[in-house]
Amino acid sequence: MTPTTPTTPTTxxxxxxxxxxxxxxxxxxxxxxxxxLGPKAVRAITDACITLxxxxxxxxxxxxxxxxxxxxxxxxxxxxxxxxxxxxxxLFHATGPDGAPAPMDLLAAxxxxxxxxxxxxLAVVFQSAMHALNPVARVDxxxxxxxxxxxxxxxxxxxxxxxxxxxxxxxxxxxxxxSYPHELSGGMRQRVMIxxxxxxxxxxxxxxxxxTALDVVxxxxxxxxxxxxKERLGFAIIFITHDLSLxxxxxxxxxxxxxxxxxxxxxxxxxxxxxxxPYSLGLLNSFPSLHGERVRMEGIPGSPPSLATLPSxxxxxxxxxxxxxxxxxxxxxxxxxxxxxxxxxxxxxxxxGRQEVPAPLALTASPAAAPTAxxxxxxxxxxxxxxxxxxxxxxxL
Amino acid sequence: MTTEVEGRVVHGPKRPxxxxxxxxxxxxxxxxxxxxxxxxxxxxxxxxxxxxxLPEGxxxxxxxxxxxxxxxxxxxxxxxxxPTSGELLLDGEPVGTSAKxxxxxxxxxxxxxQDPFSSLNAVHTVRYHLERPLKLHxxxxxxxxxxxxxxxxxxxxxxxxxxxxxxKYPHELSGGQRQRVAxxxxxxxxxxxxxxxxxxxMLDVSIRLGVLNLLxxxxxxxxxxxxxxxxxxxxxxYLADTVVVMYAGQVVESGPALQITESPAHPYxxxxxxxxxxxxxxxxxxxxxxxxxxxxxxxxxxxxFNTRCPFAMDICRSxxxxxxxxxxxxxxxxWLHSPDHKPEAPVAPAP
Numbered sequence: 001m002t003p004t005t006p007t008t009p010t011t012x013x014x015x016x017x018x019x020x021x022x023x024x025x026x027x028x029x030x031x032x033x034x035x036x037l038g039p040k041a042v043r044a045i046t047d048a049c050i051t052l053x054x055x056x057x058x059x060x061x062x063x064x065x066x067x068x069x070x071x072x073x074x075x076x077x078x079x080x081x082x083x084x085x086x087x088x089x090x091l092f093h094a095t096g097p098d099g100a101p102a103p104m105d106l107l108a109a110x111x112x113x114x115x116x117x118x119x120x121x122l123a124v125v126f127q128s129a130m131h132a133l134n135p136v137a138r139v140d141x142x143x144x145x146x147x148x149x150x151x152x153x154x155x156x157x158x159x160x161x162x163x164x165x166x167x168x169x170x171x172x173x174x175x176x177x178x179s180y181p182h183e184l185s186g187g188m189r190q191r192v193m194i195x196x197x198x199x200x201x202x203x204x205x206x207x208x209x210x211x212t213a214l215d216v217v218x219x220x221x222x223x224x225x226x227x228x229x230k231e232r233l234g235f236a237i238i239f240i241t242h243d244l245s246l247x248x249x250x251x252x253x254x255x256x257x258x259x260x261x262x263x264x265x266x267x268x269x270x271x272x273x274x275x276x277x278p279y280s281l282g283l284l285n286s287f288p289s290l291h292g293e294r295v296r297m298e299g300i301p302g303s304p305p306s307l308a309t310l311p312s313x314x315x316x317x318x319x320x321x322x323x324x325x326x327x328x329x330x331x332x333x334x335x336x337x338x339x340x341x342x343x344x345x346x347x348x349x350x351x352x353g354r355q356e357v358p359a360p361l362a363l364t365a366s367p368a369a370a371p372t373a374x375x376x377x378x379x380x381x382x383x384x385x386x387x388x389x390x391x392x393x394x395x396x397l
Numbered sequence: 398m399t400t401e402v403e404g405r406v407v408h409g410p411k412r413p414x415x416x417x418x419x420x421x422x423x424x425x426x427x428x429x430x431x432x433x434x435x436x437x438x439x440x441x442x443x444x445x446x447x448x449x450x451l452p453e454g455x456x457x458x459x460x461x462x463x464x465x466x467x468x469x470x471x472x473x474x475x476x477x478x479x480p481t482s483g484e485l486l487l488d489g490e491p492v493g494t495s496a497k498x499x500x501x502x503x504x505x506x507x508x509x510x511q512d513p514f515s516s517l518n519a520v521h522t523v524r525y526h527l528e529r530p531l532k533l534h535x536x537x538x539x540x541x542x543x544x545x546x547x548x549x550x551x552x553x554x555x556x557x558x559x560x561x562x563x564x565k566y567p568h569e570l571s572g573g574q575r576q577r578v579a580x581x582x583x584x585x586x587x588x589x590x591x592x593x594x595x596x597x598x599m600l601d602v603s604i605r606l607g608v609l610n611l612l613x614x615x616x617x618x619x620x621x622x623x624x625x626x627x628x629x630x631x632x633x634x635y636l637a638d639t640v641v642v643m644y645a646g647q648v649v650e651s652g653p654a655l656q657i658t659e660s661p662a663h664p665y666x667x668x669x670x671x672x673x674x675x676x677x678x679x680x681x682x683x684x685x686x687x688x689x690x691x692x693x694x695x696x697x698x699x700x701x702f703n704t705r706c707p708f709a710m711d712i713c714r715s716x717x718x719x720x721x722x723x724x725x726x727x728x729x730x731x732w733l734h735s736p737d738h739k740p741e742a743p744v745a746p747a748p
């Protein structure tokens with residue numbers, strides 16, 4: 001792709017502002033990843049299939065060792081040895097230099113092709129901003145680096161202007177441009193990371209636990225900003241986290257991973273109200289609620305398996321309360337659960353229609369059946385200025 | 398839940414009798430040295446005058462963001478950090494400073510740390526970790542007795558059969574199992590008070606509840622007084638009898654766990670609850686009070702939350718609010734609840 005003239009984010013992609021979910025932008029098909037070679041290789045991801053649509057937020061949830069980060073690294077071709085992609089394809093609907101669609105298989109792409117689309121069309125926000133930012137380079141140098149590499153036509157004044165604009169976009173003032181990463185708070189560092197990822201207006205942003213190390217209030221602020229930016233710029237997000245309760249609030253669709261496989265994929269609200277895989281159900285029951293009566297919850301017995309010694313059949317069967325004989329022998333395939341159609345899939349033998357599905361896994365997702373939430377009631381008067389306004393200037397209310 | 402003693406507000410579950418552990422006006426100011434500029438030492442005001450009572454058989458949760466002073470409080474309670482001022486009372490008796498008194502104290506009050514990956518020594522087996530405190534504090538007569546005691550500890554934290562775990566190294570155990578070993582080690586000294594500093598935040602989601610349920614069982618079965626330090630208000634609500642919310646080194650609100658999450662009275666508690674992930678939430682979140690906690694070297698005058706508070710009044714910037722009653726056993730340090738400074742708009746009663 002030849003460098004294009006720099007544009008402001010609002011005019012960059014006129015069609016992108018649409019918040020509706022569009023055509024597929026990233027299709028992952030039967031992706032398999034091993035760590036190591038030969039007979040001692042450990043299979044980290046098996047047959048992962050995910051489709052990401054334009055403007056969509058796809059949540060990827062799972063525990064440590066479930067393969068969710070490996071998946072992100074593999075599809076961006078950032079996986080380092082001993083990680084090996086053994087099978088599958090990742091189809092990325094990139095845009096060519098003339099703006100025409102130019103689909104490409106990321107797994108077959110040459111280093112030069114990868115260089116062209118990385119950052120400009122496919123960006124990554126890593127978990128630990130402290131480790132992902134260069135501690136001896138100032139924020140402006142790190143922000144303009146990608147512009148320098150991808151937009152050869154820009155002058156240094158233009159790059160600086162763009163860097164200021166990017167910082168403002170994520171709510172950081174201009175005077176932070178000459179700061180070093182250690183001079184910023186954790187939340188600000190993560191904001192800089194997001195600004196960097198958005199510098200070239202990518203179509204897809206992959207976020208690997210972007211807010212895990214932050215306090216809840218900072219996390220909420222960053223996610224709010226991110227969603228506003230997504231509405232405005234129209235990029236799609238793959239959001240990787242272990243916090244399913246957060247994901248249900250912000251994602252459109254959620255894929256749950258366990259033992260290197262995707263075990264369930266569903267619309268976020270559907271997954272919350274009517275999970276179809278026992279592991280999803282267990283995960284949902286692992287987050288204490290903020291409302292209602294206090295009930296004892298059990299979480300999931302046992303602990304997540306090591307990928308080196310995965311149980312036979314369904315990897316979840318030793319922890320599954322509904323395990324049948326078949327689960328110990330045959331690996332379940334992702335299929336549409338009994339009586340359902342559409343994009344919703346679950347990898348569980350209970351859902352193959354041969355036996356009655358246990359009641360907790362056969363709930364309907366209709367909103368009427370859903371428990372109504374009561375938001376924490378404020379006992380204070382409403383603030384006498386618009387919500388979100390800056391704290392008082394000193395005048396009494 | 399609170400009681401008022403000599404003008405001090407004591408946070409923590411209210412139970413008849415003498416609490417197992419009581420802290421009176423604990424304060425910690427860490428000195429910050431300014432390199433060569435001598436004589437101008439500044440202080441980080443990490444914890445300001447907190448009084449806490451932990452009766453046996455109860456769980457008290459301390460909730461706050463990073464930097465709120467909750468870990469400093471836990472470390473002062475276990476005497477890892479000497480408080481700048483204030484005192485500790487064990488069963489109503491002031492804690493002495495002699496070597497023997499300190500040793501007795503460590504066998505009564507024990508701390509479980511956040512990260513079971515670094516709080517266990519990688520080159521020693523589970524047996525070593527458990528037998529060491531047993532030898533030091535319980536002095537068993539024979540090797541058989543020691544072995545039995547160590548195994549019974551593992552059974553108490555639901556690592557059974559104990560034979561399967563006792564000779565393992567930490568790296569052979571999962572995160573949840575390691576945290577159970579850390580708790581078992583804490584129980585070896587037969588403490589009355591167990592302090593847990595973010596005991597589940599490093600663990601996988603699906604096994605967190607197992608560890609929280611274990612703490613609850615220990616409270617119930619062994620009548621331990623448990624202090625649960627966390628940033629996760631939902632898990633505090635799940636486990637604790639009383640929730641104490643800290644902000645910038647001060648307690649801003651405390652009260653019964655369910656009550657405080659249903660009807661938070663302090664603007665900071667409301668902010669914390671509105672920011673917490675909640676899948677049941679309908680509609681979008683309205684955050685009131687953006688920004689970050691203040692620097693504790695030079696904390697804001699008056700209420701330390703006034704720089705972020707959407708309701709801040711003049712008085713909030715000039716004087717520190719006292720803990721005011723806002724419900725059954727619930728107090729909030731906020732001028733909005735003071736009858737003299739109530740804003741003109743009516744304050745809705747707590748449901």
